[in-house]
Amino acid sequence: MILSALIVLACAFLLTFLVAPVVIEVATRNGIYDRPNQRKIHPRRVSSLGGVSILVGFLITCLFFIPFSSDSEIRLYLATGVVVFLLGLKDDLSDLSAKNKLIGQLFIAAVIIHGGGLRLESLYGFLGINEVPELFSYIITYMTIIVVMNAFNLIDGVDGLASGLAIVSLTVFGIYFLYAAQPAYALMAFSLVGSILAFLAFNFPPARIFMGDSGSLLIGTVNAILVIRFIHTASSPASVLPIPGAVAVGFSVLFVPLFDTFRVFSMRLMMGLSPFQPDRKHVHHLLLNRGYNHFWTSFICITTNIIFLLLAWRFKFYGSTWLLLAEMVFGFVLVGVLYYGWIPAKRVAEAVEVPVIQMEREAGIKAE
Numbered sequence: 001m002i003l004s005a006l007i008v009l010a011c012a013f014l015l016t017f018l019v020a021p022v023v024i025e026v027a028t029r030n031g032i033y034d035r036p037n038q039r040k041i042h043p044r045r046v047s048s049l050g051g052v053s054i055l056v057g058f059l060i061t062c063l064f065f066i067p068f069s070s071d072s073e074i075r076l077y078l079a080t081g082v083v084v085f086l087l088g089l090k091d092d093l094s095d096l097s098a099k100n101k102l103i104g105q106l107f108i109a110a111v112i113i114h115g116g117g118l119r120l121e122s123l124y125g126f127l128g129i130n131e132v133p134e135l136f137s138y139i140i141t142y143m144t145i146i147v148v149m150n151a152f153n154l155i156d157g158v159d160g161l162a163s164g165l166a167i168v169s170l171t172v173f174g175i176y177f178l179y180a181a182q183p184a185y186a187l188m189a190f191s192l193v194g195s196i197l198a199f200l201a202f203n204f205p206p207a208r209i210f211m212g213d214s215g216s217l218l219i220g221t222v223n224a225i226l227v228i229r230f231i232h233t234a235s236s237p238a239s240v241l242p243i244p245g246a247v248a249v250g251f252s253v254l255f256v257p258l259f260d261t262f263r264v265f266s267m268r269l270m271m272g273l274s275p276f277q278p279d280r281k282h283v284h285h286l287l288l289n290r291g292y293n294h295f296w297t298s299f300i301c302i303t304t305n306i307i308f309l310l311l312a313w314r315f316k317f318y319g320s321t322w323l324l325l326a327e328m329v330f331g332f333v334l335v336g337v338l339y340y341g342w343i344p345a346k347r348v349a350e351a352v353e354v355p356v357i358q359m360e361r362e363a364g365i366k367a368e
Helices: 002-030 050-065 073-093 098-115 134-155 161-179 183-203 212-234 246-253 255-270 283-289 294-314 320-339 345-363
Strands: none
Touching (some): 002 050, 002 161, 002 183, 050 073, 073 098, 073 183, 098 212, 134 212, 161 183, 161 212, 161 246, 212 246, 246 255, 246 294, 255 320, 283 320, 294 320
């Protein structure tokens, strides 16, 4: 089975690696760019159609290698992947309002839950609670899918960051499902890993292509499916590979994107703003404001995610409640260090933003 996973990863990598240059060429000829503005940090126009190459490698590989006869719901999950890709592509080409994007995401979540039968049926011991009313289980499943989907979309602000975090999470889920005797989910995870690795070759600074909403929403959707499946499987004593504190371990696999989304959304709501109101308060913006470049910003975030994952695995026997509480506390401590460190953030932030604004004025680009 390990050999099959490696073959799937290699095939997805090859397909995406071959398709990406074609996508870049098409985007260049047709002037399809992600235009810089005062909120974005890249100082030049770059194609945002990387999601096309990721989808091609991921989808074709899955269709060829996944045994749908044993896991028929995977076929539906792949179909929802195409739908969420199209939703993101529409946003990349002509901006969607936050309302319309949310409606589309709710539809996708409904298909996954009611069509694919994927649901968090309890709290799995979190806060000492196991069984919950059916309506509540549907609500938390909807919330989980929407939050994870958007978490990767929101963290995609620095070259290599969303890609690197996704490679970590998908690799962990893929390894777990390999040993938990659920090959279809393992192959789905490793197929997307291969596609993202190939995309990363063109996204590594200086980026030639961005994944765009089409890529980040696709990655978020697959991670949402896998983390719910992971929690449900790993929490069952009857499973091949049960894991104590599965809820906290699953959260730690996606720690940086989930924690950053929770923190930023909370700040916006406390300020009376829409949670979807764009700003420069994400963790990657804080690191850039401290003077780190794209590489070190991505490296710090990815390394932090891995450390939290390893700590959660080490202390998994303490249970999900205490583990999640500890993770949140340490997360806010780290963010506090970024906010109140010794380097004057405002000065560095101005040094980052001013060249972008000047470039816009010279090029006559209207800020989005």
